[in-house]
Amino acid sequence: xxxxxxxxxxxxxxxxxxESMGIFKNAADLISQKILFLPTDIQLALTKMAxxxxxxxxxxxxxxxxxxxxxxxxxRTLSKxxxxxxxxxxxxxxxxxxxxxxxxESAAYSLIPEKHQGPWHLSIGK
Numbered sequence: 001x002x003x004x005x006x007x008x009x010x011x012x013x014x015x016x017x018x019e020s021m022g023i024f025k026n027a028a029d030l031i032s033q034k035i036l037f038l039p040t041d042i043q044l045a046l047t048k049m050a051x052x053x054x055x056x057x058x059x060x061x062x063x064x065x066x067x068x069x070x071x072x073x074x075x076r077t078l079s080k081x082x083x084x085x086x087x088x089x090x091x092x093x094x095x096x097x098x099x100x101x102x103x104x105e106s107a108a109y110s111l112i113p114e115k116h117q118g119p120w121h122l123s124i125g126k
Contacts, residue, residue, distance in 0.1 A: 031107035034087065042080050043111065046089070050109035051117075051124050055098035064124050 002013045035043055048064045049056045056064075081097060084090040089104050090097050099105040112120060 028103055028107040028110060031089070031104050032110055035089065035108055035111060038083060038087070039080060042084055045081060046084060046108040047112050048120070048124065049090075049097065050099070050105050051112070051120050054102060054105050055096055058095045058097065061097060 002011065004010075005012045035046060038046075045061065045065055049061060052060060052064070081090065081092070085092050088100055089108075091100050099108070109117075
């Protein structure tokens with residue numbers, strides 16, 4: 001179905017076979033499915049992060065994950081984000097998380113029901 005041609009130095013695929021199998025229509029659908037297999041709290045963190053943009057400072061991420069600092073220990077969600085890093089969805093650079101690709105950010109954002117997008121942006125903006 002899909003293979004790398006070392007001679008031509010590019011990816012090759014059998015379009016008709018892929019189409020007949022009902023493979024996902026675009027990368028965002030495939031990535032959305034990958035995100036949906038993650039634990040729910042990580043899904044939520046990724047979708048909220050997608051509201052911010054392609055990158056998010058850890059302090060902002062703590063705030064949007066509802067950590068107010070009263071409890072000295074940050075939510076386990078942040079330590080669990082290492083799973084998203086291991087899956088190649090997110091990169092961690094010191095005190096910042098960023099989506100590994102814009103299609104990943106788009107896929108995460110697409111998981112937010114349309115009726116919730118506005119209220120989420122308003123809530124995060126406050």
